[in-house]
Amino acid sequence: MLFRKSVRKRWLGVKYVVKLKLNDKEIEAEKGKTLLEIALENGFDIPHLCMLKNLYYGTSCRLCLVMTSRGKLIPSCYYRVSGDEEFIVDSPELREIRRVNFELILSYHKIECWLCNRKGNCKLMDISRKLGVEGLPVCSQCPLAPDECLLTKGILCLGMITLSGCDAECITSGGQCWGCRGPVTREDILERAFRRYKELGFDLNDVLFRAEIFWNSLKEFERIREVVEKVKGDDK
Amino acid sequence: MKAKGEVILWSLLDKCCEKCKHSKINPCPDYIECRVKGPLCHDDQKCKELRKKRIEELKYGVHGSKIRIPLSSCTLATGAEEIYNKFKEYILEKRLDTEITISGCFGLDYLDPWFEVIMKGYPAAIYVKVKGKDIPRILDEYFEKKDVSNAFALRYRTGKAKGEEKVPLLDEIDVWKKQRKWVSRNCGFINPESLEEYILSGGYSGLSRSLKMKPEEVIETILKSGLRGRGGAGFPTGLKWKITRTQPGNPKYVIANADEGDPGAFMNRLLAESDPFRIIEGLTIAGYSIGASHGYIFVRAEKPLMASRLKKAVEEARKYGLLGENILGSGFSFDIDVILSAGAFVCGEETAMLSAIEGKRAWPRQRPPYPAQQGLWGQPTAINNVETLAHVATIMSYGLEEFVKLGTEKTKGTKMFCVTGSVSRPGVYEVPVGVSIRYLVEELAGGAPEGSSIKAVQIGGPSGGCIPKDKFDLPIDYETLQSAGAIMGSGGIVVINDNNCMVDVAKFFLTFTSAESCGKCFPCRIGLRKLLDILDKITSGNGSEEDIIVLRQLANSVRNSSLCALGGTAPNPVLSTLRYFGDEYEAHIRDGVCPANVCKAFITYTIDQEVCIACGQCAMNCPVGAISKTSSGKYSVDYDRCIRCGTCFIICPVNAVQKVGKKEMVRGEVCG
Ligand SMILES: Cc1cc2nc3c(=O)[nH]c(=O)nc-3n(C[C@H](O)[C@H](O)[C@H](O)COP(=O)(O)O)c2cc1C
Ligand code: SF4
Ligand code: SF4
Numbered sequence A: 001m002l003f004r005k006s007v008r009k010r011w012l013g014v015k016y017v018v019k020l021k022l023n024d025k026e027i028e029a030e031k032g033k034t035l036l037e038i039a040l041e042n043g044f045d046i047p048h049l050c051m052l053k054n055l056y057y058g059t060s061c062r063l064c065l066v067m068t069s070r071g072k073l074i075p076s077c078y079y080r081v082s083g084d085e086e087f088i089v090d091s092p093e094l095r096e097i098r099r100v101n102f103e104l105i106l107s108y109h110k111i112e113c114w115l116c117n118r119k120g121n122c123k124l125m126d127i128s129r130k131l132g133v134e135g136l137p138v139c140s141q142c143p144l145a146p147d148e149c150l151l152t153k154g155i156l157c158l159g160m161i162t163l164s165g166c167d168a169e170c171i172t173s174g175g176q177c178w179g180c181r182g183p184v185t186r187e188d189i190l191e192r193a194f195r196r197y198k199e200l201g202f203d204l205n206d207v208l209f210r211a212e213i214f215w216n217s218l219k220e221f222e223r224i225r226e227v228v229e230k231v232k233g234d235d236k
Numbered sequence B: 001m002k003a004k005g006e007v008i009l010w011s012l013l014d015k016c017c018e019k020c021k022h023s024k025i026n027p028c029p030d031y032i033e034c035r036v037k038g039p040l041c042h043d044d045q046k047c048k049e050l051r052k053k054r055i056e057e058l059k060y061g062v063h064g065s066k067i068r069i070p071l072s073s074c075t076l077a078t079g080a081e082e083i084y085n086k087f088k089e090y091i092l093e094k095r096l097d098t099e100i101t102i103s104g105c106f107g108l109d110y111l112d113p114w115f116e117v118i119m120k121g122y123p124a125a126i127y128v129k130v131k132g133k134d135i136p137r138i139l140d141e142y143f144e145k146k147d148v149s150n151a152f153a154l155r156y157r158t159g160k161a162k163g164e165e166k167v168p169l170l171d172e173i174d175v176w177k178k179q180r181k182w183v184s185r186n187c188g189f190i191n192p193e194s195l196e197e198y199i200l201s202g203g204y205s206g207l208s209r210s211l212k213m214k215p216e217e218v219i220e221t222i223l224k225s226g227l228r229g230r231g232g233a234g235f236p237t238g239l240k241w242k243i244t245r246t247q248p249g250n251p252k253y254v255i256a257n258a259d260e261g262d263p264g265a266f267m268n269r270l271l272a273e274s275d276p277f278r279i280i281e282g283l284t285i286a287g288y289s290i291g292a293s294h295g296y297i298f299v300r301a302e303k304p305l306m307a308s309r310l311k312k313a314v315e316e317a318r319k320y321g322l323l324g325e326n327i328l329g330s331g332f333s334f335d336i337d338v339i340l341s342a343g344a345f346v347c348g349e350e351t352a353m354l355s356a357i358e359g360k361r362a363w364p365r366q367r368p369p370y371p372a373q374q375g376l377w378g379q380p381t382a383i384n385n386v387e388t389l390a391h392v393a394t395i396m397s398y399g400l401e402e403f404v405k406l407g408t409e410k411t412k413g414t415k416m417f418c419v420t421g422s423v424s425r426p427g428v429y430e431v432p433v434g435v436s437i438r439y440l441v442e443e444l445a446g447g448a449p450e451g452s453s454i455k456a457v458q459i460g461g462p463s464g465g466c467i468p469k470d471k472f473d474l475p476i477d478y479e480t481l482q483s484a485g486a487i488m489g490s491g492g493i494v495v496i497n498d499n500n501c502m503v504d505v506a507k508f509f510l511t512f513t514s515a516e517s518c519g520k521c522f523p524c525r526i527g528l529r530k531l532l533d534i535l536d537k538i539t540s541g542n543g544s545e546e547d548i549i550v551l552r553q554l555a556n557s558v559r560n561s562s563l564c565a566l567g568g569t570a571p572n573p574v575l576s577t578l579r580y581f582g583d584e585y586e587a588h589i590r591d592g593v594c595p596a597n598v599c600k601a602f603i604t605y606t607i608d609q610e611v612c613i614a615c616g617q618c619a620m621n622c623p624v625g626a627i628s629k630t631s632s633g634k635y636s637v638d639y640d641r642c643i644r645c646g647t648c649f650i651i652c653p654v655n656a657v658q659k660v661g662k663k664e665m666v667r668g669e670v671c672g
């Protein structure tokens, strides 16, 4: 025999096929593909962030974890199928783990969506919506950020300090954000936002006054006031 | 060490006469046996005599007396160098022809520095906790008065020295008798830089025997012995080798992992400093079994003596043809490189270690493929802990029958444990796997020093867990420890007493692991940081009930989703302290007290006015000037200014400064 069996088969265009069971769905897949590819092709939506096809398979973000039949967690972006196997690719437990991991990633992200050029074309934002992780400001979904931001035109918009999730409803329909979804909780975002207000020449008291409309009965409002005081005191 | 002017001696490793056919190019398969029992191929009384004489010389020194002084990191730290120099002075002064040789450490670190004096016909005496100034007196006693009554122990008796009956034999002493010296049998009693002494003590007979077997048979023997990796996970060594051997791909590699990085663990260092040839023999056997022709020893750069001893041993073995081409005429060629690690805890993780050896940044990678499938440069690689390899050499030398008698059903043999922390006899102890924690901590390490009591032990270093006192009857084996929330790890046991706060202990270990995280994957890099932040919050008095829930959830998530075992085990200290010492966490959060009075936010210092002698030392040394004289002439602390550094507490000559919980303090003031 001139060539090894695998080489011959590849030449002849024969593909090895393995039988997989993802959750309850039985599928056939080509051997050597990554589990993530196969799952995505078959309609399972596994969040993934760090895998760059043909460039990086370092398994850093740990969002694409799936569970083997023995209960071990493995990153699907790295795992190449080689035999008939079963995996759980989506379950409440897995979602919980992915959510925690994603929150960790987000917690170290310097969030300044109002200055970000990606204009909503942001993987972090997509995944945060899919996993139900709250915490990004409305600007993350705003079509105007950053160049045509209302704030740069002198219109007071509460997008920077308001939780996203409404698809920036008011802004898309021509208005400004009034903060109806409540404030973002992370203090560092608030701080940067208020700095930005100040930088653009808004009176912070005006911003607070506007915010009070929806938030005056909130427990956190005290904290927001404190942040404002802090930002005000910056110059001194 | 040879005295000045001495001629280079014939050594056991050399030819006895022209009839010996052994040479480096054409090695004799029976070389090792022949050196000790020989000559085997020819019968010559003269050659026999020559060997016998040399063996005597090795035992008792060239001129019938010898001093062994252990030079290893632990004894050097307690002043062995000074003692070594004193010996030289003494010998020069008295014009003695006593030989001074070095040895390794025998594991009983609380006795350091120690040494052994040997004279032919007299008992070999061990003196411990010696000071430089005592040397002349001790040696006078031994060499001139032949009096051993001040020795700590004898290695054997001869009945000729004075006071012999008063001194116990080493084998009769409790801490020695209760151990089972298997891999560490030579530690402290041979010269770690002398291949000759190693061979005399039975070394290299394992390799010699293995090379006469087929590689598959060697693997079969190791499989049968049930030896499991001593580096942490406890994977059966024979199985690992079998897998590596049967993988397609050539060349294959073997690696000895000597990157011992856990704080509080030093058994690998002790082994490599005291008996390095055993590791090299084990690695050579591993290479032979899996079909590798090259091996690496990956040594922690922060343990320079360990590295230099291993390097020297490799050179020595190479010099006598025990590494290199056609070892012992078997046709098997093998060589070893000693590589210094890049100096991070994570380098001990096997895939990170592979990266480091390849010259890349020491980042772990996802397994599978396991190193046995795709290891160094993509080739099948067997990675073993140095203690595992030493076990291999010992099993091949002494047979597996004795080995399988020790240990438990699932884990055979012995394991070296390093007991440190709050015990009266810290050191390295080798015991059969499966003895209880109590046995190790109390019977061997002597329990808590006076004035304190043991609260828990941390087994397995920073990746292990805390096991409380009431669980001390648990046997130490891989499965039991795992289900108790700890791990065997490499065998480090840190004993924690009741002056320690468990939240603070968890914080200590987490500080280590979060600093050592390589940063590749997020759960470990950020998760450990967040866990640490929460612990900080609790110990600084700002904790809430919710924090405990978050702590538990986050710790579990980090454990399950991290890439490598560093992140996968780092939350163990948190989880195990939460499991066994949840009340301490609650006390911090709910009652605002630190039960052990450790966490600064919960304590304050006061001065007992009755005891204070008004010396003013505390006031002088307080870095923030929080102590001042009161109207009564005594001193008192200004609680608002005090930063709780504890200086006054340490400095007060009459112990008038007391550490009290803040809560009690406030209550006391209200009442009074
Ligand atoms: C963070 C980390 C550090 C490690 N450090 C060591 C070490 O210092 N020495 C060691 O032998 N194994 C260490 N290991 C375990 C090795 O990865 C590997 O399991 C071991 O060397 C296998 O050898 P064995 O089969 O003989 O136990 C470490 C593992 C991790 C995750
Ligand atoms: S318009 Fe409002 S929501 Fe949009 S970027 Fe500016 S501040 Fe943010
Ligand atoms: S678990 Fe920690 S040490 Fe291991 S790869 Fe992830 S970041 Fe690195």
Ligand code: FES
Pocket (backbone or CB within 6 Å): A047, A048, A049, A050, A051, A058, A059, A060, A061, A062, A063, A064, A065, A075, A076, A077, A078
């Ligand atoms: S996509 Fe990041 S680990 Fe798989």
